[in-house]
Amino acid sequence: MSPHRHPRPARPSELLTGARSARARARRRRARFLIELPLMLWLVLVWGALWRDFSPGNLIFGFVIALGVVTTFKLPPVELSGRFNPWQGLVFTVLFLREIVRASIQVVLVVLRRGPKVRNAVIGIRMRSQEDLMATVLGHVLTLIPGSFVVEIDRTTSTLYLHVLDINTVQEAEDFRRQVRSIEARIIRMMGSREELAALDAEGPAGPDPAARANRSMKEHP
Amino acid sequence: MIVLGLTEGGTLDQVLDWIVVISMVSGALLSVAAGIGLLRFPDLFSRMHAATKPQVLGLFLMLLSVALQIRAWSAVPILVLAWFFQLLTAPVTAHMVGRAGYRTRHLKQETLVLDDLNEVVSEAQRRLDEGR
Known part of the structure; x- marks a missing residue:
């Protein structure tokens, strides 16, 4: 938790009048609105796309509906990291599309060549980030790139368990782990928080931090 | 201009038609491959790879051909x-089915060369038994 979220201590006068709690409530409401604003803009875009009409009137009406949806169906707010690098986003999108094409062809080849003799693996991968959003994005990306999908997520240790198609040796599993970690690094460069990015830069060519590596080798099959 | 054997009138429309x-x-063809995968793969999990994955690209190609056929910007969004x-x-459906499949032991262990999750699950089970 970042330090600015801690409320400041109340002044005696405020305690008497109850002004602080009202003001704090207002501030929390405003913060919540700001957090949900990007998602509401997304809802407005969906509205415009569905009507195939991006005229101002339609968008304003869509915004009213988005406001209604967000206040009626309250969900825990999605906390964005507050950072997005458009260039890295573009690089990631291109790589993602290339991976989808490459891996689709690969799955088709596995279907045709290996068929009933295919061997798979359930691989546990410790993520760098503790954030739910990062786990969701990474899980989605890995599931969409054919050949792997998320079976289970352990949030306490932020470990993803993936079922991976056509893994025959421990070495191949290790290669897959490395691939996942480089995809994660790309996502952090695109939209990770500043702390995550700093940790990634500090990592250097030596790879992941020792704790994650120890965890990894521990989970290796004998 | 020669496009895929078309020697005359290689207009933009024709190029687009061929891309379509x-x-x-x-x-x-990707959907066909998915169907073949369903038949050939040995267990639920490998079948899910076949059934859910090539469609990501397959649907993209279908939508691309629709967009190029309609050729109207309003259809793009x-x-x-x-x-x-x-x-x-x-991915959400894949995860839910996969998770349920693993927990109800629809996973054929003999198709796996490595199962990190099994160790964690049996460790948790052991601790639970000790606690009793």
């Missing part, structure tokens, strides 16, 4: 949206 043809056929929602929802 190629992407639609290859999108359909809704096609992008269709693909995006596929991207958003397909």
Whole structure:
């Protein structure tokens, strides 16, 4: 938790009048609105796309509906990291599309060549980030790139368990782990928080931090 | 201009028509491959790879051919949206089915060369038994 979220201590006068709690409530409401604003803009875009009409009137009406949806169906707010690098986003999108094409062809080849003799693996991968959003994005990306999908997520240790198609040796599993970690690094460069990015830069060519590596080798099959 | 054996009138329309043809056929072929995978793969999990994955690209190629056939900008956002929602929802279903499949032991252990999760689960089970 970042330090600015801690409320400041109340002044005696405020305690008497109850002004602080009202003001704090207002501030929390405003913060919540700001957090949900990007998602509401997304809802407005969906509205415009569905009507195939991006005229101002339609968008304003869509915004009213988005406001209604967000206040009626309250969900825990999605906390964005507050950072997005458009260039890295573009690089990631291109790589993602290339991976989808490459891996689709690969799955088709596995279907045709290996068929009933295919061997798979359930691989546990410790993520760098503790954030739910990062786990969701990474899980989605890995599931969409054919050949792997998320079976289970352990949030306490932020470990993803993936079922991976056509893994025959421990070495191949290790290669897959490395691939996942480089995809994660790309996502952090695109939209990770500043702390995550700093940790990634500090990592250097030596790879992941020792704790994650120890965890990894521990989970290796004998 | 020679496009795929067309020697006359290689206009932009014709090029686009050929892209439509190629992407639609290859999108359909990916679905066929998924069907073959369903038949050939040995267990639920490998079948799920076959059943859910090539469609990501297959649907993209289909939508691309639709967009190039309609050739109207107003259709693009809704096609992008269709693909995006596929991207958003397909992993969730894959995860839910996969998770349920693992927990109800629909996973054939003999098809696995490595199972990290099994160790964690049996460790948790052991601790639970000790606690009793």
